[in-house]
Amino acid sequence: xxxxxxxxxxxxxxxxxxxxxxxxxxxxxxxxxxxxxxxxxxxxxxxxxxxxxxxxxxxxxxxxxxxxxxxxxxxxxxxxxxxxxxxxxxxxxxxxxxxxxxxxxxxxxxxxxxxxxxxxxxxxxxxxxxxxxxxxxxxxxxxxxxxxxxxxxxxxxxxxxxxxxxxxxxxxxxxxxxxxxxxxxxxxxxxxxxxxxxxxxxxxxxxxxxxxxxxxxxxxxxxxxxxxxxxxxxxxxxxxxxxxxxxxxxxxxxxxxxxxxxxxxxxxxxxxxxxxxxxxxxxxxxxxxxxxxxxxxxxxxxxxxxxxxxxxxxxxxxxxxxxxxxxxxxxxxxxxxxxxxxxxxxxxxxxxxxxxxxxxxxxxxxxxxxxxxxxxxxxxxxxxxxxxxxxxxxxxxxxxxxxxxxxxxxxxxxxxxxxxxxxxxxxx
Amino acid sequence: xxxxxxxxxxxxxxxxxxxxxxxxxxxxxxxxxxxxxxxxxxxxxxxxxxxxxxxxxxxxxxxxxxxxxxxxxxxxxxxxxxxxxxxxxxxxxxxxxxxxxxxxxxxxxxxxxxxxxxxxxxxxxxxxxxxxxxxxxxxxxxxxxxxxxxxxxxxxxxxxxxxxxxxxxxxxxxxxxxxxxxxxxxxxxxxxxxxxxxxxxxxxxxxxxxxxxxxxxxxxxxxxxxxxxxxxxxxxxxxxxxxxxxxxxxxxxxxxxxxxxxxxxxxxxxxxxxxxxxxxxxxxxxxxxxxxxxxxxxxxxxxxxxxxxxxxxxxxxxxxxxxxxxxxxxxxxxxxxx
Numbered sequence: 088x089x090x091x092x093x094x095x096x097x098x099x100x101x102x103x104x105x106x107x108x109x110x111x112x113x114x115x116x117x118x119x120x121x122x123x124x125x126x127x128x129x130x131x132x133x134x135x136x137x138x139x140x141x142x143x144x145x146x147x148x149x150x151x152x153x154x155x156x157x158x159x160x161x162x163x164x165x166x167x168x169x170x171x172x173x174x175x176x177x178x179x180x181x182x183x184x185x186x187x188x189x190x191x192x193x194x195x196x197x198x199x200x201x202x203x204x205x206x207x208x209x210x211x212x213x214x215x216x217x218x219x220x221x222x223x224x225x226x227x228x229x230x231x232x233x234x235x236x237x238x239x240x241x242x243x244x245x246x247x248x249x250x251x252x253x254x255x256x257x258x259x260x261x262x263x264x265x266x267x268x269x270x271x272x273x274x275x276x277x278x279x280x281x282x283x284x285x286x287x288x289x290x291x292x293x294x295x296x297x298x299x300x301x302x303x304x305x306x307x308x309x310x311x312x313x314x315x316x317x318x319x320x321x322x323x324x325x326x327x328x329x330x331x332x333x334x335x336x337x338x339x340x341x342x343x344x345x346x347x348x349x350x351x352x353x354x355x356x357x358x359x360x361x362x363x364x365x366x367x368x369x370x371x372x373x374x375x376x377x378x379x380x381x382x383x384x385x386x387x388x389x390x391x392x393x394x395x396x397x398x399x400x401x402x403x404x405x406x407x408x409x410x411x412x413x414x415x416x417x418x419x420x421x422x423x424x425x426x427x428x429x430x431x432x433x434x435x436x437x438x439x440x441x442x443x444x445x446x447x448x449x450x451x452x453x454x455x456x457x458x459x460x461x462x463x464x465x466x467x468x469x470x471x472x473x474x475x476x477x478x479x480x481x482x483x484x485x486x487x488x489x490x491x492x493x494x495x496x497x498x499x500x501x502x503x504x505x506x507x508x509x510x511x512x513x514x515x
Numbered sequence: 516x517x518x519x520x521x522x523x524x525x526x527x528x529x530x531x532x533x534x535x536x537x538x539x540x541x542x543x544x545x546x547x548x549x550x551x552x553x554x555x556x557x558x559x560x561x562x563x564x565x566x567x568x569x570x571x572x573x574x575x576x577x578x579x580x581x582x583x584x585x586x587x588x589x590x591x592x593x594x595x596x597x598x599x600x601x602x603x604x605x606x607x608x609x610x611x612x613x614x615x616x617x618x619x620x621x622x623x624x625x626x627x628x629x630x631x632x633x634x635x636x637x638x639x640x641x642x643x644x645x646x647x648x649x650x651x652x653x654x655x656x657x658x659x660x661x662x663x664x665x666x667x668x669x670x671x672x673x674x675x676x677x678x679x680x681x682x683x684x685x686x687x688x689x690x691x692x693x694x695x696x697x698x699x700x701x702x703x704x705x706x707x708x709x710x711x712x713x714x715x716x717x718x719x720x721x722x723x724x725x726x727x728x729x730x731x732x733x734x735x736x737x738x739x740x741x742x743x744x745x746x747x748x749x750x751x752x753x754x755x756x757x758x759x760x761x762x763x764x765x766x767x768x769x770x771x772x773x774x775x776x777x778x779x780x781x782x783x784x785x786x787x788x789x790x791x792x793x794x795x796x797x798x799x800x801x802x803x804x805x806x807x808x809x810x811x812x813x814x815x816x817x818x819x820x821x822x823x824x825x826x827x828x829x830x831x832x833x834x835x836x837x838x839x840x841x842x843x844x845x846x847x848x849x850x851x852x853x
Contacts, residue, residue: 171595171596174596174597175595175596175597189594189813190596190813193594193595193596193597193813194596196594196596196597197594197596197597197598198597199596199597281792282788282789282791282792283789283790283791284789284790284791284792335682336681336682336700337680337681337682337683337700337702337703339700339702339703339792339795339796340676340680340681340700340702340703340787340788340789340792340796341680342789346677348677348680348682348683358682480813481811481812481813482812482813482814484812485807485808485811485812485813486812488791489791489794489807492791492792492795493794493795496703496705496792496795496796498705498795510614511812513610514607514610514808514812514814514817
């Protein structure tokens with residue numbers, strides 16, 4: 088019958104079309120005519136960040152005529168989901184932004200990342216240093232290279248501090264409490280994006296950094312038990328600090344980085360005097376000022392010393408954004424990773440993103456006071472801990488976030504944080 | 516429905532033993548349904564396949580398949596990358612049933628379902644009654660009531676979240692009106708948050724109920740209220756004795772949609788309260804629990820198990836409602852409007 092035959096024919100055509108597209112969709116860089124094509128995903132969709140990657144890729148292609156890199160910008164909040172789908176469906180980009188921690192470990196476990204341990208050049212290793220390289224390692228193998236170091240600390244308005252009569256950045260918890268009292272009298276408390284939870288949890292992490300020894304932090308990363316009394320001390324410290332009501336009104340339903348009403352926006356518009364945040368904050372604050380220029384009076388000071396803890400008072404916490412190659416990526420991917428860590432590219436990265444470049448050779452280019460202050464604190468630190476939610480994985484990190492929010496909301500207690508972590512272990 | 520194939524309506528009679536039997540009226544004169552069905556030609560079958568095929572494919576691909584996949588993933592511990600390998604059987608389900616956060620979320624869903632019925636029902640009926648008469652500015656009122664329902668949830672959520680923040684517009688208005696005492700933390704205050712949510716839900720969904728009820732009222736024959744008027748019934752007596760009872764089927768269908776909506780509520784809560792504050796403020800739902808525990812904590816296997824639990828809770832409530840509440844409405848429909 089005619090309709091049946093037509094149908095069958097259509098099916099054949101459709102199937103062969105699928106087959107053809109499967110062939111042409113082959114982007115894993117297999118040599119076709121001597122050239123290699125790679126997909127590259129990053130999250131800088133606008134402005135100098137986008138321009139930086141466009142130029143970097145163009146320069147790399149000029150130096151490597153056989154390599155063609157297709158850039159795709161993915162909006163920051165969409166990136167993780169899209170990437171996960173792409174990795175699971177076998178159509179992963181060859182080079183992509185890597186946030187590290189538990190997510191990276193899960194990718195490694197699923198065999199989705201390329202081991203680039205032996206592809207990282209000696210120059211790269213020297214420029215980056217072991218401590219920073221470790222942020223991209225799982226079980227001693229390198230799966231990502233960091234491009235910027237993003238330590239946490241207080242980002243504050245120098246003008247508001249001066250107006251309130253706070254002359255030097257607080258170095259101890261007492262200093263901080265006194266400063267907050269003076270700033271609150273001027274109606275400029277600390278901004279906190281509690282709606283996103285992780286900014287609230289940072290407060291607990293920093294108190295834990297001061298309360299717990301490095302050995303305790305490392306041990307917890309391995310066995311994920313939080314029985315050491317220092318975890319409780321960190322909670323009690325935070326509880327006592329929160330009891331002085333240092334945060335902006337309604338901080339629990341304030342988001343961190345979106346719009347003028349967010350915590351970064353409050354700092355950008357001088358509605359709040361400071362916030363505790365990672366070193367990506369200057370860029371976020373700059374995008375939220377009225378003229379979208381960097382805040383002229385922005386300053387930085389590290390988390391103050393807290394009495395009575397096991398942690399080093401100068402220890403610092405922070406993460407590092409990096410880039411990974413997917414398991415199927417061609418070997419040229421590692422060349423690109425080496426390339427983005429060269430001095431010139433790193434200096435351009437700093438200028439584009441207003442963030443401290445990971446390459447020590449490029450760090451000399453940093454001119455802003457606040458970034459110099461960050462570098463100073465970073466170089467003085469006896470050790471650098473990664474963000475605890477990154478170290479302990481998303482599962483435990485999420486539970487810590489929940490516990491801290493409950494504590495700040497006055498719903499839970501310190502034991503509740505520990506309990507939340509134990510409950511989380513059952514779900515993961 | 517199948518008994519209507521012969522083109523005649525079905526009647527229900529009682530046989531000698533009192534058992535109900537259905538028979539196609541006029542079966543003797545028209546060919547039996549079976550024969551007709553066998554008579555469907557290839558062309559017709561192809562037509563059916565072509566016309567219903569795409570819809571069926573979409574339904575299987577985007578509804579049935581995901582449900583089955585969720586059931587499958589629910590048996591694993593899975594971080595979301597690669598193929599799940601760590602089979603844990605019913606462990607995830609055991610954890611869900613023991614988790615106090617889930618109990619709270621379920622309790623909030625229940626509260627929202629009941630409060631939706633209690634708040635939206637009477638308001639919508641009053642508005643529908645009002646709009647069912649000739650009122651000045653009727654179309655304007657209609658638009659004002661219905662517009663919130665049309666606006667996307669994301670926009671509604673973002674707008675209310677901004678207005679209701681501690682430093683938001685609502686408190687600013689209250690303060691500038693000298694009502695400083697009334698300014699509240701509308702979102703984070705535990706005793707207030709659920710009512711804030713109910714206010715927004717009512718504002719958003721009452722328009723939908725009004726439209727349904729208006730349609731229901733328009734189906735009530737005019738003669739009934741005219742007859743009542745002749746008998747000297749007042750306006751309120753007419754509404755109470757005639758309109759409301761005859762609106763019953765519409766109300767029951769609306770209540771069903773409202774309950775199912777309340778069980779699956781996600782977007783407004785997630786947008787306004789965010790991932791974590793919902794549970795401390797007392798507005799978390801099963802769906803926000805699913806996303807926080809599944810996606811944010813990267814326990815995808817666990818999250819899928821939660822999805823399955825939500826599916827079964829919704830299914831059971833839907834079946835029970837059909838069986839005990841909607842039964843007389845559907846029976847009436849099948850027996851030709853008794």
